[in-house]
Amino acid sequence: MHLGSTFTVSLRALRRNAMRSVLTALGIIIGVAAVIAMVSIGNGAKSMVESQIAALGENVLLIFSGSLTQGGARTGAFGAGTLTVEDADAISHQLTNIIAVSPEVRTGAQVLANGLNWSTQVLGEGADYLGIRQWPLAEGNMFTDSDVRSVGKVCIIGQTIVNQLYPDSSPIGQTLRIRNQPFKVVGVLSAKGLSVQGQDQDDLVIVPYTSAMKRVTKQTMLRSINAQAASADGIATAQNDIVELLRQRHRTTEQTDDFTVRNQEEIAIAATATSKTMTLLLGAIAGVSLIVGGIGIMNIMLVSVTERTREIGIRLAVGAHGSEIQLQFLTEAVVLSAFGGMLGILLGIGTSELLSRVNHWPTLVSPVVVVSAFLGSAGVGVISGFYPARKASLLDPIDALRYE
Amino acid sequence: MPAVVQLEDIHKTYDSGEVQVHAVRGVSLTLNSGDFMAIMGASGSGKSTLMNTLGCLDRPTRGRYLLDGVDVSGLDRNELADLRNEKLGFVFQGFNLLSRTTALENVELPMLYGRQRASGRDLQTRAEHCLQIVGLADRADHFPSQLSGGQQQRVAIARALVNNPQVLLADEPTGNLDSKTAVEVMGVFQKLNDQGITIVMVTHELDIARFCKRNLIMRDGRVVSDITVADRLFADAELQRLRDAEAAAKLTD
Ligand SMILES: Nc1ncnc2c1ncn2[C@@H]1O[C@H](COP(=O)(O)OP(=O)(O)O)[C@@H](O)[C@H]1O
Ligand SMILES: [Mg+2]
Numbered sequence: 001m002h003l004g005s006t007f008t009v010s011l012r013a014l015r016r017n018a019m020r021s022v023l024t025a026l027g028i029i030i031g032v033a034a035v036i037a038m039v040s041i042g043n044g045a046k047s048m049v050e051s052q053i054a055a056l057g058e059n060v061l062l063i064f065s066g067s068l069t070q071g072g073a074r075t076g077a078f079g080a081g082t083l084t085v086e087d088a089d090a091i092s093h094q095l096t097n098i099i100a101v102s103p104e105v106r107t108g109a110q111v112l113a114n115g116l117n118w119s120t121q122v123l124g125e126g127a128d129y130l131g132i133r134q135w136p137l138a139e140g141n142m143f144t145d146s147d148v149r150s151v152g153k154v155c156i157i158g159q160t161i162v163n164q165l166y167p168d169s170s171p172i173g174q175t176l177r178i179r180n181q182p183f184k185v186v187g188v189l190s191a192k193g194l195s196v197q198g199q200d201q202d203d204l205v206i207v208p209y210t211s212a213m214k215r216v217t218k219q220t221m222l223r224s225i226n227a228q229a230a231s232a233d234g235i236a237t238a239q240n241d242i243v244e245l246l247r248q249r250h251r252t253t254e255q256t257d258d259f260t261v262r263n264q265e266e267i268a269i270a271a272t273a274t275s276k277t278m279t280l281l282l283g284a285i286a287g288v289s290l291i292v293g294g295i296g297i298m299n300i301m302l303v304s305v306t307e308r309t310r311e312i313g314i315r316l317a318v319g320a321h322g323s324e325i326q327l328q329f330l331t332e333a334v335v336l337s338a339f340g341g342m343l344g345i346l347l348g349i350g351t352s353e354l355l356s357r358v359n360h361w362p363t364l365v366s367p368v369v370v371v372s373a374f375l376g377s378a379g380v381g382v383i384s385g386f387y388p389a390r391k392a393s394l395l396d397p398i399d400a401l402r403y404e
Numbered sequence: 405m406p407a408v409v410q411l412e413d414i415h416k417t418y419d420s421g422e423v424q425v426h427a428v429r430g431v432s433l434t435l436n437s438g439d440f441m442a443i444m445g446a447s448g449s450g451k452s453t454l455m456n457t458l459g460c461l462d463r464p465t466r467g468r469y470l471l472d473g474v475d476v477s478g479l480d481r482n483e484l485a486d487l488r489n490e491k492l493g494f495v496f497q498g499f500n501l502l503s504r505t506t507a508l509e510n511v512e513l514p515m516l517y518g519r520q521r522a523s524g525r526d527l528q529t530r531a532e533h534c535l536q537i538v539g540l541a542d543r544a545d546h547f548p549s550q551l552s553g554g555q556q557q558r559v560a561i562a563r564a565l566v567n568n569p570q571v572l573l574a575d576e577p578t579g580n581l582d583s584k585t586a587v588e589v590m591g592v593f594q595k596l597n598d599q600g601i602t603i604v605m606v607t608h609e610l611d612i613a614r615f616c617k618r619n620l621i622m623r624d625g626r627v628v629s630d631i632t633v634a635d636r637l638f639a640d641a642e643l644q645r646l647r648d649a650e651a652a653a654k655l656t657d
Contacts, residue, residue: 005516008524016504314500317461318514318563319489321482397461401500 025340027293032344042279124212313400333385341377493564591639
């Protein structure tokens with residue numbers, strides 16, 4: 001018998017038990033849908049994290065106050081406030097492979113404009129900050145080095161501030177009161193949207209760090225320093241140079257460091273590791289349901305072989321080879337699971353869509369997952385169909401015909 | 405006339421653990437093209453065992469079997485299957501149709517396992533033709549559950565015919581049918597035999613055996629008599645007689 005007939009025979013057999021076929025395939029449908037939906041959620045989260053890491057800027061190094069690795073008397077990151085403006089200047093002037101530096105302070109503050117008020121984050125940064133972060137302005141200009149030197153009362157604001165405080169007209173040139181001190185708005189940042197953690201990244205005001213320290217936070221220490229290496233290859237060297245320089249300046253050793261330097265890649269690895277683990281875990285759980293679906297198919301195929309012993313006997317009597325019987329049952333199992341796989345793919349994509357619409361979860365249906373889920377389900381069909389099919393093919397025609 | 409089937413000293417012993425059952429004990433037999441033979445005998449006399457051997461469903465323990473000149477004993481499982489497909493047609497007591505499968509698809513079944521490729525259209529034409537031969541052209545789309553016993557057996561006969569077999573083998577084909585339906589089925593066999601098909605059937609009903617040309621009687625695995633039927637019955641005449649009798653019964657009511 002050629003393949004076309006085998007296919008016809010298998011389809012006929014499945015059609016004869018349409019209800020059972022659908023129920024059998026249901027295990028695979030749910031398994032595949034679960035795999036696709038889960039992996040899509042995981043991938044969505046991962047790509048979100050990745051785009052956020054990319055949004056950190058290019059070749060960025062972050063220097064935090066406090067040690068993340070120090071044992072014993074542990075001071076949390078940002079806790080100690082050990083970095084100074086002089087540290088930032090030293091990095092900027094002494095290290096040739098660092099092309100830009102922005103000292104950072106930040107605080108929560110109440111801001112006012114047009115009789116409206118809003119509670120937001122105020123960041124004190126250097127003039128190079130947006131360059132380091134690769135964050136373009138939507139309108140206006142970034143404040144300049146001379147604004148920084150002169151402790152200028154200028155600021156740039158995020159989209160959320162625009163929406164909250166300047167609903168009617170362009171904020172450029174208008175006044176924003178930060179803790180009751182007037183700052184002139186010189187630029188508006190382009191919108192970034194929500195972070196993976198659901199934070200509004202556009203809800204901020206950036207002022208020169210000098211102004212922030214003198215006029216807003218009244219602090220003398222920096223929270224962190226953003227630095228930009230000259231090239232991607234130079235990041236590791238630059239990181240070492242910074243560590244060495246700061247150890248000299250702070251008179252610390254590896255054991256007593258009161259600062260932490262992280263490069264973008266390390267941050268990216270740490271951040272994506274979680275979402276990778278999540279994707280893997282979700283995928284694994286969903287994969288288990290695919291296996292359960294496969295066991296369901298094997299079970300039904302075994303029942304089916306027993307139930308259809310007489311049918312097998314008839315087929316053998318009229319000239320079927322054992323291999324043809326085997327192929328028929330194998331094809332039935334594969335058709336069932338592939339059919340289930342296809343419906344599962346649709347259901348999985350639908351579920352992902354629904355989750356991202358209703359729950360605003362980022363989901364990403366990758367073609368690789370869809371294709372491998374389909375191949376996986378077909379593979380499950382082959383594996384779970386093999387034993388029952390083999391059993392059927394080995395039946396003796398007379399015994400099979402006599403089977404009650 | 406050429407011999408279609410030649411059995412030489414066939415033995416079949418079932419070896420089921422402790423007991424050995426010697427079901428067939430030395431049967432020699434020649435069937436010529438156009439033969440129409442009934443095998444008769446008491447239950448357990450070895451009729452079915454002999455039929456299974458003739459049908460290449462089972463191998464004899466001893467002896468030689470030539471089907472259409474080919475020695476069957478040397479063939480493997482698949483070669484036997486091909487032989488069954490091309491040269492033999494089977495009709496069973498219990499009909500053995502695939503349930504929830506139309507009459508037409510049931511008849512197509514042996515063609516699906518044919519070694520040469522046939523188009524779907526060709527399959528259907530041949531199956532329809534065979535259904536027409538057994539008088540069921542209008543029931544092609546019916547499921548077995550929608551057909552009477554006699555009709556189901558005729559579908560089974562159509563299935564047995566579809567690959568133009570040399571020999572049609574039927575083990576108690578009328579065993580599950582009432583007497584009138586049985587005669588109808590015998591009528592189909594007689595018609596096919598007239599067209600040249602060799603038929604071997606098992607029956608334990610004497611009057612059914614009289615529709616055949618030759619009666620073979622078995623006892624304890626041996627052939628005890630092999631006679632040509634002298635006063636042969638013809639289905640057409642018998643059916644007419646039955647109809648007349650029915651009509652008469654109604655008249656006298
Ligand atoms: N598969 C088998 N295993 C063991 N003994 C069998 C088997 N088939 C038939 N027999 C025995 O062989 C003998 C002949 O059986 P069978 O050919 O079916 O007789 P019949 O068809 O004439 O009633 C019986 O005694 C039966 O019990
Ligand atoms: Mg019998």
